[in-house]
Every structure is written in structure tokens, then in C-alpha cells.
Amino acid sequence: MPGYVHNLVDLFTLAPDHLLMSLAFLAAIMAGNDLVRTALMVELTRNPLVHMVLNVLTLLPAFLIAAILFASAWLHPTQRWINLLYALLLYVAWYIGGAITKLARRDTEGADPGFMSVGALVTFPVGLLAALIF
């Protein structure tokens, strides 16, 4: 495996050697997701591709964190339970990404705790399952 791929896997799987860095990197992705989503929300209003992207971005962090929990439990089983707490921190970052859009204009929807909770129904069962399996 090339070195940079190994490094990226470390960043994406909460590797114990780079845990804080990995958390910071993933938190930036979670927050960035909602920033991009909000910026796109009123653009290209008749473009189906943009619309599909927006629907994907609505729940993408939930699936991404689920995949991270699974991969992390597989690659770094010693921390499979504490990862659930880290996942919660990533949800906070996801929330912040939406909430800070209110700094730009009053009529954004901000964070969407509704679909975040739907996402939690995907993320945490996968995380729990992975913790039990590995």
C-alpha cells in the first residue's frame, strides 16, 4: 500500500496513533458538508444533478460516520467502544456546520437535527454492531 494511502486510511479510521488529527480532519469534513449543502441549496434550481447532490449531502455524514465506525472497529479493535463517543463528537461538528450558516443569512434552515437523528439511526446501530463483531 503506498504511504499516502496508508496515511489517508489512518485519517479516515480514527487510528490511535493520529487520533486527534483524525478527529479534526473528520470534523472539518462534517462541518464542510453542511456548508456546501447550504450554499448549493438555492443554486441551479432546475438542475437534477445538483438536486441529487443535495439529497445525498443531507444524509452523507451519517453514512460516512457509520463506515468510519465499521472500518475503525475492524482495523483498530481496541478502541471500538470509545469510537461511539467520537462519532457523537462528529455529529456535533455536523451540527455546527449547519448552525454557522445562520451567520451568513437569517433565512437558512441552519442545522437539521431532524435528519441528523434519522442519520443516527444508521450510524449508531452500525457502530454498535461493529463493536460487537470485532
Next chain:
Amino acid sequence: MLSRRIFRLLCLATAAANGLGNVGLLATYPWLLNLLHVPLPGDSYSFAAVSGFSFTVGLLAFMVFWNPEENAQLLVIGAAGKAIYAFFTFYFWVFHGLHWFYLTFGAWDAVFSVIFLLFYMQVRNHDLEILNSGEIFSSATPSGRKALLLLYSLTGTGLSALENVKAGLEANGYSTTEYDIQPVETDLFRFPFTLQRFIRIMIRAIVRWPAKVEPLKIPANHDFDLIVVFCQTWFVGMSAPVEGVFQDPQNRPIFKGRDVATVNVCRGLHRRSQAMLIRWLEACGGNVVGARAFEHAGHEPSRVFSLFAYLIYARVGEPAWLKWFLEPTYGLSTRSLDDLKQFGASLANRKREPVLAFAKRGVS
């Protein structure tokens, strides 16, 4: 909320940092890095090239500072460039021992990629923010005191919105005509759903599969001086049958040169469906004088689960075992309904000036 002025000043700050800072850095880096005990860059060519690119981002930021509205798209390029730079700096700091001094540039760029995106949100589609603030734009048409209310509501929640706008209009001297949009695929767009039909509607809403509707039996030379269009949000966008009205070219002349207003009803996401509706109306030549969006009553997360429960069971408070968690009502709050009545009144009493509303507010 951060004002336009603050965002402009932040753009000026990064313009100075990227523009002047890079020139200064290139001119003095051997001396400066020695002073700070920072190792000299291993590759002078790459260092100079990165400084050159960074300088151009400074120019970009200055152009945004100078005229944000004209140069809003540059903010997207700037945000992407700064985010990429921040990532690589972070990566090399974590895995290749890059000195912290260089990381400060990455951190600066990470912050500014967020600032650029926020400013982009603020600058673009500013007319929607004005409309959502409650402003009613002036009319460009003579008043006939007749309003057409166009509605499609799958579950019936839009009906209460319509009734209240109608009450507000009629209390202020308007006569109203309701018109139900009829989808051609009546077997699909029917409530309650089966799971299969719900999934079909969902997938079609996500990929924007058009829904044909029966042609509106309204002549282009009708005598309504105001058309109010009611629309729900389906998977972030407009409900398919309402968009179907605009996708049929035969219906478009109905809106041309007329005052139009929009009411969006949703669980919690209104921005895209509202923007889609308003842009369609403008594309048809309508003069958008007002727009409101209302969310269902209640709080998250119970509101979103109440929506799904209602779509599955077609009754409030079902399933019984989840009743403690679900919202006691489905749809708009009493306060929202009162606001809609007031919206109807405001539309009826809108000012009349011979200047088109969209020309006045500068649509971007």
C-alpha cells in the same frame, strides 16, 4: 449574523495577507525563517510557485471585496483553493513533520474557506432573503381584486395554509378562486400511500422525474391580478405536481405580467423548494410580490418522525407505542396559520407602482 461590511473587511484582510504577505515573504524569507528558527523550504521552486498561486488568491479576494455581487463566483474558487491548501498543509504537518510555522498558513486558509462560503451564501439570491423577511413588493398591474389560489396538496396540510391566505385576502376586499392542480398519474399521487408508491414518489422526487399534470383550464388573458401558488417540499425540492404546472409550456402564459406570491409548507426544509418555485414564476414572467415559508409545528427530532409516521399511518398519534414521542398535531401551528392570514391581508393591500418588483430588488 455577520454583516456584508464585516465579510468585505475579512476579504480585504485576506487580500492583504495573500497579496502583500506573499510578496513580503518571497522578498525576506531567508532572513525571516532564520529569525523564527524555521527550516528553509526544501524546494525553492515549489515554495515560490505556491507563493505565486497564493498571491493570485489575494487578487481574487480583493476583487470580491471591491464588488461582492459581481464577483460572487470567485468566492467558490477561493473557498475550494483555500480548503485544498489547508488540507495539504495539515497532511504534511501530521505525516511529514512540516514545521508549525507553515501550519499557521493552512489554519488561516481553513478559516477563510469557511468565511468565503458564508459570504457566498449571503451575497447570492439576496432577493429571497428580502422576501422571507416579510417584505411585500409593489404591484405592477392594475387591481382587479381577484386572486387565483393554485394548490396541490397530497396529504392535505396545504389546505389549511390556503384557507388562511384566502381569509386574509377576502377580508380585505378580494374575491378568490381555488384551483386544484390535477396530476395525470392519479394512481401514483394518492394518499394514503402503499410503501411501493411512497418509494416511487421518493425516488422520482430525488432525481426530479417530471410529473405531468392536466393543463390548467385558465386562459392567458384571465382577469386575476394576483396568483398565489402553494407548494410543499418533497425531498428538498418542489412537489412534483406543482413543478409539473411550470414544466408544461402551455401553462406558462398564465403567469406572465401578473403579480404572483408563493407559500411553501414543509417539515423543516423550505429554501430549495421556495427558490425553485420563485425562479419558475420569474421564468414565466411573473412579478413575485411576496413569499412565505412555514414549517410544521413542533420540535426536532419528534417532528421528522411524526412526518414519517403520518405518511405511513395517515393518522396523527400512530403508532400508539410511539405516541409519547410524536407531535400531538400534524401540520402548521396556530401561529403560522395566523401569519398566513396576515400574509393574505398584506398581499391584498400591496402598493401599486409602475415598476416591476423583480427589477427593484435586483435578482441575482
